[in-house]
Amino acid sequence: MIVITGGAGMIGSMIAWHLNTQLNQENLVLVDSIKHEAQWQNLVHRKYVTYLDKEQLFDWLDNNYDVTAVIHMGAISATTERNFNKLVEANIHYSQHLWTWCANNEVPFLYASSAATYGDGSHGYNDTSIEKLRPLNGYGYSKHFFDQWALKQVAEEKPCPPSWAGFKFFNVYGPNEYHKERMASVAFHTFNQFSEQNTMKLFKGTKEGIEDGMQMRDFVYVKDAAAILCHFYSTALSDKPTANGIYNIGTGIARSFKDLATNVMTSMGRDPDITYIDMPEDLQGKYQYFTEANIRKLRAAGYSDGFYSLEDGVKDYVQNYLMQEDQYC
Numbered sequence: 449m450i451v452i453t454g455g456a457g458m459i460g461s462m463i464a465w466h467l468n469t470q471l472n473q474e475n476l477v478l479v480d481s482i483k484h485e486a487q488w489q490n491l492v493h494r495k496y497v498t499y500l501d502k503e504q505l506f507d508w509l510d511n512n513y514d515v516t517a518v519i520h521m522g523a524i525s526a527t528t529e530r531n532f533n534k535l536v537e538a539n540i541h542y543s544q545h546l547w548t549w550c551a552n553n554e555v556p557f558l559y560a561s562s563a564a565t566y567g568d569g570s571h572g573y574n575d576t577s578i579e580k581l582r583p584l585n586g587y588g589y590s591k592h593f594f595d596q597w598a599l600k601q602v603a604e605e606k607p608c609p610p611s612w613a614g615f616k617f618f619n620v621y622g623p624n625e626y627h628k629e630r631m632a633s634v635a636f637h638t639f640n641q642f643s644e645q646n647t648m649k650l651f652k653g654t655k656e657g658i659e660d661g662m663q664m665r666d667f668v669y670v671k672d673a674a675a676i677l678c679h680f681y682s683t684a685l686s687d688k689p690t691a692n693g694i695y696n697i698g699t700g701i702a703r704s705f706k707d708l709a710t711n712v713m714t715s716m717g718r719d720p721d722i723t724y725i726d727m728p729e730d731l732q733g734k735y736q737y738f739t740e741a742n743i744r745k746l747r748a749a750g751y752s753d754g755f756y757s758l759e760d761g762v763k764d765y766v767q768n769y770l771m772q773e774d775q776y777c
Contacts, residue, residue: 450477450516451519452476453480453518453519453546454479454560455491458625458670461777462623462671463521464496465493465494476497477498477500479500479502480502481503484629486627492776517557519677523543526630527631528585528587528730529587540590540594551601551608552607554610556609557611559614560614561616563666563736565588565616569736573696573698573741575696599694613690613692613694615695616694616696616741618667619739620670622669622671624670626775633667634709635708635709635712635762635766646721648709648713648722649724661706661722661724663736664702664739666699666702667761669765671764672699672753696742696745700742701740702739703758711758711759711763716771
């Protein structure tokens with residue numbers, strides 16, 4: 449039995465999709481705390497054993513002994529969350545509890561960190577060292593704290609899962625993100641805004657040397673993110689599991705928001721139109737102008753598959769999901 453927390457979320461439901469369609473795995477327990485009224489639709493195409501609310505999980509685990517892995521994608525993922533107590537409980541304490549259960553029961557543990565831990569990028573985007581990182585918001589800090597805590601368990605030879613890995617997701621976009629509202633990708637917002645207003649609003653440069661719309665991100669298609677997680681799941685059960693540690697999940701190539709928005713509009717079969725606006729006050733001073741994953745460690749861990757290019761990923765997303773009557777994967 450594979451437990452996937454955040455199983456009704458974007459990445460969690462797509463990991464379940466990959467397990468269903470590529471690895472023929474249906475023995476899944478999907479765990480979440482659905483808040484958005486339409487989020488249940490991320491589950492409708494999945495094959496799984498049962499769904500649990502996140503508050504039910506630990507009671508269930510206490511009575512089930514055939515768990516082969518815990519894939520922990522569940523968290524508060526809004527970078528704008530201001531209630532730090534909520535972040536501590538959801539992103540730190542809950543994760544620590546799952547780590548401890550996996551350690552005690554010798555179950556592999558894979559969890560979501562975030563590229564938000566890198567802060568303004570002044571210390572680079574290298575997943576081999578995290579000591580000097582300074583996140584720009586409480587969400588990023590909560591993820592960074594757990595990364596540090598996990599490494600400390602290893603360094604101090606405290607109980608650890610037999611196989612574990614954390615994943616610093618960069619800018620993931622793709623199907624099943626529709627419930628994320630403001631936190632959904634610029635690809636999703638471009639499709640909706642351009643459909644309604646015939647233009648897409650992007651931020652002005654606002655920083656010296658940055659032209660309008662030219663803030664850069666490592667955009668990674670959600671199908672690639674799911675494939676990487678499932679690679680680590682498969683190796684965790686093999687005779688030669690991948691080395692434990694924290695890994696970047698990105699393409700290794702930064703592209704601009706202008707590139708992303710333009711590709712969405714052309715994939716819709718229309719001429720692009722972009723309007724540039726001022727950055728909101730709540731993002732000023734807390735905004736990453738450039739991210740690009742260093743993926744050498746990921747490659748060294750044995751993940752050799754290619755990535756969707758921005759053009760191909762956006763085209764698949766727009767034409768096979770967003771433009772369809774049923775947008776869900």
